[in-house]
Amino acid sequence: MKFREKRLFELVQKYNVPGPRYTSYPTAVQFTEEFDDAVLEEALDLRAESARAVSLYFHIPFCFSLCWYCGCTKIITRDQDRGDSYLDYLAKEAALVAKSLHPGSAAKQIHFGGGTPTFLTPAQLRRLGEIIHRYFSVDEDVEFSVEIDPRRCTEEHIIALKEIGVNRASLGVQDTNPEVQKAIRRIQPFEITREVTGYLRYQGIEKINFDLIYGLPLQTPSTFARTIEDVTALDPDRFAIYSYAHIPSIMPAQKLLNPEQFPATDEKLKMLMHAIGTLPEYGYRYIGMDHFAKEDDELSLALDNSTLQRNFQGYSTRAELEMIALGMSGISQGDDLYYQNEKDLGRYYKFLDEGRLPVAKVLPLTDEDKLRRKVIMQIMCRGEIHFEQFYRETGIRFEEKFSGELERLRPLEEDGLVVQHVGGFDITDTGRLFLRNVSMLFDGYITEEQHRTAYSKTV
Ligand code: SF4
Numbered sequence: 001m002k003f004r005e006k007r008l009f010e011l012v013q014k015y016n017v018p019g020p021r022y023t024s025y026p027t028a029v030q031f032t033e034e035f036d037d038a039v040l041e042e043a044l045d046l047r048a049e050s051a052r053a054v055s056l057y058f059h060i061p062f063c064f065s066l067c068w069y070c071g072c073t074k075i076i077t078r079d080q081d082r083g084d085s086y087l088d089y090l091a092k093e094a095a096l097v098a099k100s101l102h103p104g105s106a107a108k109q110i111h112f113g114g115g116t117p118t119f120l121t122p123a124q125l126r127r128l129g130e131i132i133h134r135y136f137s138v139d140e141d142v143e144f145s146v147e148i149d150p151r152r153c154t155e156e157h158i159i160a161l162k163e164i165g166v167n168r169a170s171l172g173v174q175d176t177n178p179e180v181q182k183a184i185r186r187i188q189p190f191e192i193t194r195e196v197t198g199y200l201r202y203q204g205i206e207k208i209n210f211d212l213i214y215g216l217p218l219q220t221p222s223t224f225a226r227t228i229e230d231v232t233a234l235d236p237d238r239f240a241i242y243s244y245a246h247i248p249s250i251m252p253a254q255k256l257l258n259p260e261q262f263p264a265t266d267e268k269l270k271m272l273m274h275a276i277g278t279l280p281e282y283g284y285r286y287i288g289m290d291h292f293a294k295e296d297d298e299l300s301l302a303l304d305n306s307t308l309q310r311n312f313q314g315y316s317t318r319a320e321l322e323m324i325a326l327g328m329s330g331i332s333q334g335d336d337l338y339y340q341n342e343k344d345l346g347r348y349y350k351f352l353d354e355g356r357l358p359v360a361k362v363l364p365l366t367d368e369d370k371l372r373r374k375v376i377m378q379i380m381c382r383g384e385i386h387f388e389q390f391y392r393e394t395g396i397r398f399e400e401k402f403s404g405e406l407e408r409l410r411p412l413e414e415d416g417l418v419v420q421h422v423g424g425f426d427i428t429d430t431g432r433l434f435l436r437n438v439s440m441l442f443d444g445y446i447t448e449e450q451h452r453t454a455y456s457k458t459v
Helices: 003-014 037-049 081-099 122-135 155-164 178-183 190-202 221-232 252-256 265-282 298-305 345-353 367-381 387-394 403-408 410-414 431-440 448-453
Strands: 053-060 106-114 138-148 168-174 207-214 238-243 284-288 291-294 309-311 314-316 322-326 331-333 337-341 359-364 384-386 418-421 424-427
Touching (some): 037 337, 037 359, 053 081, 106 122, 190 207, 207 265, 238 265, 367 431, 384 387, 403 410, 410 418, 424 431
Parallel strands (some): 053 106, 207 238
Antiparallel strands (some): 238 291, 284 291, 337 359, 384 424
């Protein structure tokens, strides 16, 4: 192993501790079911007072079969009529949400996630498009993306998605090795991935992301290297390469996996190192936290222009959008309040039958939360903190307020992850691989208990 690789390997081992992914701060762990309805109403009234740019997320919870590694909120069924009832309720929810928006508000970003959005038939997808256009104004420059399970996606689905305005797709690939696919119960011959990628491009949906996972049963550095070789041949614009998070206490399906088949931590690290080392050769740049993008992709440009954002869907190029999630379990993210919909389908429907928004949990943000959110998002998205700029934007002297945290940065500085200087600190290229370790120093909620139970390891 070359010296730099060896050093990186040691660092990854050292910093491989449980930690949040910071798609939000505070994280969803802090949400509470004990809340005063008036707090939610007040936040929604405030939202309705002025026109906003919004990001709409639609959660489609159904899947035809269970993948054993799955950590998503989903319902396994083969009954596609359930999609019709679900759309009836999404329409009710959209009507209520539209009332909580100023008429001048417009969607600049729309995302279908799941579950499996392409569980819906092409006709049901068209109906979802009609619901969106009936209740919301959609910006003509909208980024409209959909998560696709290639095993459940025909050309007809893609034609319907194109018709309703989708212009970006994210394909779940995970791993191309047949034995790994058997072990995780997700049989997806690579030919299917190739075919769906071809349909998307043919229909003009050319912005494509592939999701991969490392750390799955029976994966080895060499099978994973082959997966990388396979998927780069299809030339997507982006990759999200996630570390498999084994948390069976929270994701019961994972108990089905054979623990003896998991790769050892060292093997898992080699897979990550392979991705980081190889993808630049194919023209992909490391954006941060599992994400790689082509040099000319919007994420790369946003990284250069310091306009990269982070929200519940990962990295985003659309700045300062109010995130509104519809559907069971969806999480909405406003300036002052986060809230999550009911995770139980029956209760989600019941709320809407009563004419109420199906909100189960909320988290009102304190001034301290907002300040720390700003710090953590700057670390995750810009990789730097400038004291003067921070003071101009917040009226707070960073070096005084966070003097203890800056002190705790020193060991990371000694390891070459950050460089502190009189005007602030910068994350180094090596440090970009450890963004959540740096961010965790500024997290006001991290406790020993949470370290142990609620989060997966950073790698
Ligand atoms: S991984 Fe995706 S397709 Fe598989 S069960 Fe989970 S949500 Fe459904």
